[in-house]
Amino acid sequence: MINSSLIHIDEIFTWADDFTKVTGLTTYAALQVYAECAYFQDPNSLLERLINIEAEYKQQLGDSGITAQEDFDIDGEIFSEHFGKYQLTLGCISDEAAGEFAEHYQKVLAHHGFNKQFSVYFVEHFHPLSECITSNAPPVDKKFMFRSPYSYEPFFTEPPEAPVYRWHTIFERLERQPDIDPAGWVAVFTQLGYAGIEANPHPSWPDYEPSFYLGPTVTEAKQFCEDHGFEYDEDDVDFWGTHELTPVYVTPITVTEPNIFSFDMIELRIELEKVSDTAIVLYSSPYILRAPDSKSFISIWGEIYDGETWKIMPLHANSSSLQTILDNAFDSSSEPDWQNVSTIDQPLVDLWQKHHMPPKELAPISNSSEVIGFKPNHSRH
Template sequence: MINSSLIHIDEVFTWADDFTKVTGLTTYAALQVYAECCYFQDPNALLERLISIEAEYKLQLEESETDEDDEPDIDGEIWSEHYGKYQLILESIGEEDAKKFAEHYEKILVHHGFNKQFSVYFIDHFHPLSEYVTSNAPPVDKRFLFQNQYSYEPYFTEPPEAPEYRWHEIMERLEREPSIDPTGWIAVFKMLGYRGMHGNSDPCWSDYEPSFYLGPSVAEAKKISEEEGFDFDENEEDFWGIYEQTPVFIAPITITEPNTFSWDMFELRHELKKACDTAIVLYAAPYILRAPDSKSFISVWGEILEGENWKVMPLHANSISLETILNNSFEESSGPDWQNATFDQPLVEIWQKHHVTLNGLSASANTSEVIGFKPGR
């Protein structure tokens, strides 16, 4: 673990380029600030560590199995596990620990001659633990940048040790997220004919329990009843306790298209696979893929656990059984079955109509969080 969200050498140099544009400093000065903020004595120590991490990853690739095209790590699992050991991001630590890092940054900046007030700007636009800093940081008037001029005097006189901090696991991080109201998703599954929406269906989660449980559709329940010799009542509202239920988790994680990497999602898959034989994880909003004909679309809602593997889960009007959902789900590397594409997205419209926004006051309008059409997909 290093105290940075950037663990590729090219990412660090991109950060340094952005910092030099704003401050007018040399590349070495920018790297010096970044290295010391991440508790390295100097840029050389930081770069040596990053080089060793990349070399370790390349060795793992060389020793891994390849696919039919001789490509290693096609699903990104080696990449995810390897870099997950080293990357530290702001969301993974508590507020007190985040405050420690902010105070450390201020000490580094003041030591090198920056105005104390610049640390606020630095945290907003150049936070080493943030995944969301951009290269669009506005330039700073030099009168408000330095007390005098930049000092190259090293902050550390010997290799430093980072302070102890608590790294939160994925379940703890999800507990700290704002609750999500499952009403919109429940409305979609009810429209498809599913029953048994029991469980923690309020907009909260205790110990990250399922948001609700997905019972069988009426057609599935009738088929099972006939096979098992049960009396079947089509008007029964719920089939709780009679038929197998699938736990459904709504994650505050947004995925925009297949192969979009989310370390949170990777960790969540791993944790749920240990706890559940079958499960569905719904993203914070569905996203829509454009079919090759550029006229029809598929909506993707989350991921479903089948055996030992998680698959990307689209839904459409004929997703009226768990078996159908599983058959239509696909590996990230293979892509969807475009025969299921349609010219409209009625399920998305139902979700938009019933989805309750985070403030819990009203249903969302058509300008909801649905991720837009992805051209060229």
């Protein structure tokens, strides 16, 4: 682990370029500030560490059998496994630990001649643990930047030790996100004909329990009632103990394409695999892909776990059984079954938008503001 969100050498130099544009300092001075903020004694020790990290990553890619001609690490699993050991971002640590880093940055900057006002600007726009784009940082008047000429005197006189910080688990990170009401997704699965949907009365993730459970289809439920000699009443039938219900989680996680890497999503998969043999994770909103015929579309709602692997999950009007959903799901490294899954319109997305309750923290906002943009001609072949 290094105390930086940037663990590629080219990313570090991009940060340094942006910092020099704002401050007028040399590249070495910019690298010196970054290295010392990340608890390295000097730029050479930082770059040496990054070179070793990148070499290890390339070795892992080579061992995986991925070639330069293939899509680069589509599922992000190698990225997650390797860089998860090194990359540190603000979202992963407690507020107290984040404050300790900010205080350290202020000390480093003051040591090199920056004033207190610039320290605030630095934490907001050039924070080494932030994943923001530094090129968007606004210009600063030089008179509000330095209290004395920049000093190249090293901040550390010997290799430093970084502070001990507490990690946020994936559930703690989700807790920091706005709650999501599962009403829109419940309406979709109800429309598809599932019975026994046990909806949580509160927004998603109150205690990290499933947002709701997916029970049998109405046809199966009616047959169950007939076999046991009583009338079907969806509000009165308790399927617990008689059917294996599938837990469904609605998360704040947004994924806009099948091959987009999401560290939170991968970590959540790993945690949920310990809980259930079958589970569904629904993204914060569905997204739409255009089929190769440029006339029809599929809507992607989340991912489904089949006991062995997580697969990307489209839904359509005929997704009226768990087996159909599993059959239509596809690996991130493969194509969906366009012919059987794509449709001209997307009535389920329309239904979801009609019933979706946006988080109160984002109010005032209407359901129509969350319309998902099309991804034209999404095809790997």
